[in-house]
Amino acid sequence: MDNTSDSCLDVATTEKSGAEQPSASSESPVCEAENGSPAEKLLLSEATGSTIKDDEALRRARANADETIQSEKLQCDQEDSPGKAVQQDYHMPDVITVRVQRDSDSFQDVVVKIERPIYHKPFVGGFKNKITGVEFHNAGAQTIPKPRPDRGVQVFCRETQTVYERNKPQQTKNTTSTQMTKVGLYVSSVTDKLISPAKYLTAEEYHKRRLEAVIVLQTYFRRWHAVNVVRNLRELKGLRLAWEAQEELQRKKEKEEKLRREHERRLNPKTKEDFELLYHAVELWRQEETEQINRSLTGAERKAALCGLLDQEAQLIASIGRHKLHADEENQQKAILRFLDKCAQPKRWKAYDGKITEMDTQDILRARELFEIYCSISMNGIPKDERRDVLLTLRRTVKEHECKLTREIVELIDREVDLMSREVKECNLEGLRKRICTLFLQYTKIPEFNPEVARILKHQDLQYLVETIWGCQSALSVCNDLYDLVMVRWDKQHEWSPWNTILLTENEADAHLKLCSLEKAYEATFIDGIKDKHTQAKKYFAQFPAMASFLQRSDNQANANEFLIATVTNSSILGKTN
Template sequence: MEKYGKDKTDEIVTVKIFTQSNQTLTYAFSLSTSVDSLKSYLHQVLNVDKSKIILKHKDEVLEDDQSLKQLGATSLGTFELYLQAEGIKLTKCSFYLPVVDVITVKVKGKTIIVEIENCTRVKPWLGGYRDLSSGKVYHNANAQTDFKPKIYANIVQADRPCQTAIDKAINHVMMDTGVQTGNASDGIRCVSPKAYQRDSMWLHEEKVVQNVIIIQRAFRRVLKHRKRVQAEQKQRPATIKSSVSQLELKQQHYNTLYAMISKWLKKERRSIKDIAADKSTRKTAQMNLLKKEIKFLMEVEKQRLELKYELTKHDDITFLNKTSKPKIFKNKNGKLLTVDTVGNQKARELKDIYLKITSQLLLSKADNRLHSLDDLYNLVCGSKYKYKRDFMDVIEMEKDLIKIQAEAVSLKSIRSRIEQLFRHFIRQPEVNPEVDSYYRPTEKRILNVYTCIRCKRNLAATDFSLESRVNRTNVCANCEWAEKVGHKHIDMAPYRKILKTLRHDELQMAAYHSECFIMQPTEIYRLVTIIWEEKSAISETSQLNVLKLVRWRKEQHWSPWNCVLLTRDEAKVHLEIEDSLEDYYDVKFISWVNNKHFTAKLQFANLVQVVKNRSKKKSIGLTKNWQVVADNFSIRI
């Protein structure tokens, strides 16, 4: 509320205005306040025409140009005025009329004006009681602090109508003997005491012992179930743990770890450069930093190799489970028949020996390990494996080392060699006849072989990374991984997320021939970093977690030359454009985006050629017989 004529540097006076309805309006004004300002204040508070307001002091009508100081008001004092209004009765104010008292308080030589406001509010119902002898009703009073009632469903629960509930008698009918219930009208229940009962009689009549036995049985059954579950959890095979780790720890997570180590290393090197010390101190700090980096990298690489071993082991178990599974087919009557062939039995024998060889429990016990090696030796001896002689020599070597009680460290390398040979052994058709049934009929086991220019190994085409920019297979995937870890340290997780979101959006639009399904995360990385410079085209936001690739022209399929990098909110607004883009964007901005698209065509030239070849194949018409089939089934080509 505005305070008329009030100034921090002016002297203050308390003005009490008495109305015709015996109401008092108190407020603080400065001594220089005029009568006209008082009428303006009353016009705002009382909502009364200013021309009809008359102020009197000692039965004298006041003029508008008179000030409170001229009328005899003193500083920090009280001044009384009377209010009259022609033709209006102020029995009720037009709206809320505050009743304010103003007092002056002196604190440490300073004079402070305090306004006391008594606001009208609904009286809360706080309960009470009635004196039975005198019949008087007493209500509980509340403190001066305003009560804050709880509001539920637009109802103040502190009010009396909300807290005073209507008592209703509830009649609980009991069918037991010796229990009486009253009528529903009076709500009174009369209970009669039972006859005295001894403990022996109580145990016999109430069947306490029988009920205790039932509870004990149920409790013991629950304990037994819990023990059985705990034992099963301890005896779970290692394959389940490896499958869990396969889902939780993937290769891309290690890329993220290496990228984090790279960022930490750059930060530490900057801090070493900022050290105000001599050259020898800086060299010592750099040497300690290099040791820490080597320690971190060795620890991450150790865990990665352990994960790789567990995944390989899990793949072997899956392969043996599928090859040892009996064949199931239906007969003429529709019944399922199960046939266990000789190949399934051989695969089951290989599976049992593999679990014994790779089990950690048997590795610690020498006798069990020797029995497992004897079974493996007899199996290899009776086969036509081309590396049979080498395999048998390695088994004999481990048996000799176990007999002389060699340490586990000495046996680690030879045991890994045995597992590697056995992994190759179980996948040979002359050893496991069900190998051919494991692979799909369309899957070629004899692939094209290429030579890696770095590691000089002859590898299959599936061991090389396939991208749109690659014309031929030069560097294998393993060498590329070593290059990324040793030099680049690129975290591909944000770009995988962008590609996943892009593919999901294209599937929602039923664009199954979009180029995003051909592209790989590394290509999305080049598109975002080289073409769009990792910034939004509109707001230039560089946070990868909020950026996404969308179509530039909505009616065309997504491609690197028909896309734009925007934030989620910007992409939502961009995709809602129905008219021409020239009506919404500036000409310079559209030409800038077109230049980006031209650069993308140069970067992904091979992908452009693939799209052209695919469009040419679509233009080739169907033969006569296939056209008849398409017409019968209403297939549009």
């Protein structure tokens, strides 16, 4: 072996069988080199790295039945590289022994068989050591895939994987034949038709014709769609015109009705506003007549005409005054009856099924009894017996409460009964009866005698709000038509009150209630003016004790809310600062 110095010897790995193999007489390990080198050129080592001597047996190396001995490649030429070993590539054995610690001082050797994968493991996740280049897979990549359970159905078979082709002829059941003219046979050709070959149609021409047909279809569809759109617009236009015509007709009717009411108010004035309208008309008439006299007459004729105009004005004013007195009496009586009837109305509410439920309380029954008595004593032309019964009923009613007012009513009732017994004429009793009605009306307006009247009586200060605070005109358009003005809430989020209201026309009020933000809709100057009017109203109504207590509670609540908002704001600022 002349080239042993330039090559390395491979020492074969020796495995032990079931029984221990005897060693040589000198108990030295017997090995055979793969290339036929002598044994004295080989060197064995243990797994710990120590070299096995020549006089030691393999038993000394602790090679059991399931163990293997790892070998190393040694350079035989000790002169070039003495003692330098080249480690062989490590291969995992099929069987390994693992020592497991059972207790603190006891160990157990466990034989583990290694199963080699028969397929290439895919990389399903893990990490790689950048220094050594070793890849570490996840646990799912280190185990055999779980087999699918057998469903008992054969999935792969030859029948499903093979295609068979068959040719089978078909013959129709209808037998046909042709016939032609020949000697001795004539066949008519009347129904025959001549068929000639048409022009060959290319693919480009076919698609072009299809495109033209599609364009035609789209044209007709778009025309149909346009007709429908125009028809819908025409219908909407007709509806709009009809609505505008109806609205115009409604406005004309309302204007005519308003003019009719104005004419009726001038002929038969009943309310205070009606008489103010008459006085205003008389004043306009006087001014026109005066201007006409001043333009056309001079001297004594002018003075005489002015004196005649003054007499006519006085007569008109006197006539209006007489109508006013009569209307005041009539209106006062209607207002009294309306007031007492309102006190006698039952309480109403809507039930879950939409029906209106009514309920009479003791106070309502008391108010209804007083209303019926007042209607009876205020009637004229009733028989004496019925009048006497009404007076006795009134006497029993007011006798329930002892006071100066009731004593005076009882005294007047006794006087009328006495005069009636003496056959005094009714015209002489009108003053006495009117005084009884007046005192009894005063009796019905006292909450102690008529508890239901407490919720009906209110402060008559709306006129002060309209005339003094708002000046009888709209806050926006300065419209002074009282019949078109309404009072609505300034801030719709809060309840109505004299300091949360604004005087506007009906259209302006509708637009105002639709606003979401007052600051964005109105200018700051306008808002300040409205707040000044609210302050004036609050000062006026603070004079009343009931309103003063309410204002005090409202101010306390507002101050508490402001204090709470300021506290939360300061806390937020301090939190952000910290």
